[in-house]
Amino acid sequence: MTQRDDASPSGDLLGQALAALRTRESWSAFTGAVPEGPTWDEAVAEFTTLQGSTLELVGHPGIPTLQTDEVSPYTREPLRISYPRARVEELLDAAQQASPSLARLDPETRIALCVAIIERLFAQNNLLGVAAMHTTGQGRGMSLSGSGTNALDRGLEAVAMAHEALSRAPRTAEWTGVFGDATVALEKSYRLVPLGTAAVVACASFPAWNVYPAVLANLATGNPVVLKPHPSSVLQMALAVRTMREVLVAYGVDADAVLLATDSMETPNTQExxxxxxxRIVDFTGSAGFGSWIEANATQARVYTETSGVNAVVIDSFEDEGRSIRAIAGAVGLFSAQMCTAPQNIYVPETGIRTADGILSPDEFAQRLTAAISDIADAPRRAGAVMGAIQSDRTVTDVAALAGSLGDAVVRPAVPYPHADFPAARTLTPLVAFIDQDDQERRGGECFGPVVFLIRTPDARAGLQQATSDARTHGAISAFLYSTDEDLIDDAIDAYAEAGAALTINVTGAMPINFSAAFSDFHVSGLNPAGNATLTDESFIAGRYRITQSRRPARNSKGPVLK
Incomplete structure (x- = not known):
């Protein structure tokens, strides 16, 4: 295991990131580090001051406009913050004008600029975390880690991968070739040319985790960025853009190399x-439907997507029944399943689950799973830390409609829990229901939010076959297996590798089973409909620039030169 010895993210950050990238061992740039910026209490006070004000982005195009769609999931009160709003053409004009100042930097300087952005964002981690809480509904811990340090680690991972790719490209070469009796000596020069302006489209419930790597990958390769936040979740992204613009100016780059594209639910601008x-580049995180639309219609751009999928748990047998069930309950409850890695479909053998104490029937499993969920939900402080709040009213409405359609199949209703600190918080505990295996409409689509379907299958292998088939057809990012049968485990590894979903086997304990670690776990395979981009492999970088060349006769040669 590799961990930082010092308590600051400064120092040879890039070198350590490169080492972690190559070994895939455990490492974070921020383990034990304390942000230099505001404390949590100071950040809360600053957030209070921001409400009802205009967030200024110095020199940014557009007119300050009230963001009416932005409402805290914790207080249910509008944030009443105004942000600059500009027409798409104005933003693209500004990005185009800023582009040369970014492109002229050599790759090493752009990498250093990106590392500086990461360090400055970490210094503001508490303020960004408060903003994440009151726009996404994440709990305090998740807003500081998942939307803070973990997201920054993913950003640094992308920067390190960009460094690896860019550093392999030659700058010059001396070339000789023999043509008949003549030897030709040439000087060749190579240039890394950015592809062009990138649109980075964020989701509402977990924007930073995908935005940071996308923005930084684009900046590292010389592409200006227009960051498009979801209209109900702007503040964290606007604060991040403010910090990025400040760093750009410090490096002599036009601040408009990073821009904010705000809109409203009533008048959206994402399609335009x-x-x-x-x-020329689109990075998109959001629904599968809109992601597919972008892939089909943004034909002028290189498109990178992470959308939604149908993540499944296949259960065969438990080595430790209690710990396994608690692990599953924690995963379905974590941030009220408003995460792309949350499990939805749980396949249970009709003949029962083998445990150390005998056979556990599907109905008994359902009872124990719901009890484990209730253990979390019935403790308000624990529930607040684990489940957070629901980002959108629509999620509550959709889950209620689903519950109504399921009738007696519901074994645990989705009900609010009382938040210990925010009495008005929009909360919801997981809905748990049995559905038939042939219920393709429910089984084959993502039900966003805290929804769990229990699906009886003839045996675990039938569950595995159905789950991997759905991953190939409908998409999946994560997958989970509980089994003491090594032959089944081997087969599941092969099946999920083909289906393109990351498989977690028999994990219990403190780590959430759907946690994805930067520098070690590859997030999204690109092999199924849940997305075409991987955090982070070289394909995430390579399409953002091209290499051009020029050549001329060697000037240091007085005659034929053979090298």
């Missing part, structure tokens, strides 16, 4: 932005 001829 991603299909504009001058948008």
């Amino acid at each position: 932005l991603v299909t504009a001829p001058r948008t």
